[in-house]
Amino acid sequence: MSEEGAVVVLSGGQDSTTCLFWAKQKFPGEIEAITFDYGQRHRIELESAGRVASIAKVPHKTLPINTFNTLGGNALTGDIDVSSELDSESGLPNTFVPGRNLIFLTFAAAYAYQRKISNLVTGVAQTDYSGYPDCRQETIESLQRSICLGMEYDIQIHAPLMWLSKKETVEMAHSAGALEAMAYTHTCYNGEQPPCGDCPSCKIRAKGFAEAGIDDPLITRFHGFKNA
């Protein structure tokens, strides 16, 4: 078993890209990236993930999950508009797919199991605005235990961004050498490229880069240096 390698769940966004480069620095063994094609409305995420993995020079596997679309009823996979309002009943954003992250990490663990790799890395953050309950530390710790028991396999889930602000995440991306790849990440909730700049996701990203005093390579790629 490779206790030295890691499987990184790579969505093609800013956070998971940061984690991929973080993992390359942290683990001496083989790093692999895994991306889920779960019917996301913004197919550009998959292209971004492939591009990022290629820049990082790591093997990249895309796993399909056709189940969420059949479950239906949310803005990221369905035809419902993304709303900035929270659901009046659940208090969650309507982009919430119940259990999505539980499923991703369990499939990623199954993949790691087969590859005999014992570290999993995910870009979830409790400090994230979205408040998804499956991104919280307590959930991740419980899920790690469930996976270890359910697969009889000693896997460790790392969530290096869990307690970081967006500013600190940008600083980590910088020190991990992720900025070149960052130019090809996709974060915009409206699926636009260049990013719309108006959705909560774009705004939080912009704020993080501004606070870190670093130009966002994605913006630079489309609009040139803002601070030049």
Added chain:
Amino acid sequence: MSEEGAVVVLSGGQDSTTCLFWAKQKFPGEIEAITFDYGQRHRIELESAGRVASIAKVPHKTLPINTFNTLGGNALTGDIDVSSELDSESGLPNTFVPGRNLIFLTFAAAYAYQRKISNLVTGVAQTDYSGYPDCRQETIESLQRSICLGMEYDIQIHAPLMWLSKKETVEMAHSAGALEAMAYTHTCYNGEQPPCGDCPSCKIRAKGFAEAGIDDPLITRFHGFKNA
């Protein structure tokens, strides 16, 4: 929220069929059955599940999962022969899909979440010969906690067969009124109908019915009453 209803994970086999009828007796609210089409080699399982749900007169939903086939490498979804030998490295049967039951229960919980149902029923049993680690009580309890945290949803997972012998499971099926449906269940690991009678699964089923002193309606359907 319906604390009175339940979603039953129905594979179309003996155990989950027993659980479906058990749930109909136990919960006063709406009972629903959910089946996963995960690329199982024996498609007859899906037909069996539909037939059983129809006899039980419960709504039945089949959810596709195309991920395991891409993960590959096991006898139930791949082209590998079912072996009665255990894998020399993992000590598990080669029908083991790592995390399969974790995935099933998490998707079933997402479905229950959407239907505002708070009970999940699964036919897993720790006394089962197969020894799958994701069928053990400790795993199920941990997973329940992970799901509750990850979905912020108070779900209860029931595994009524967990500590029963096959004889006791047959007795439960009898007292829950499941015997009519039992004639259409599918358990044979070789996918045969009438069942092969030789695989470990057929042998354990036959032993359970014999010990309970009850004719297996599935055998009776094909071969008539053995004890007549």
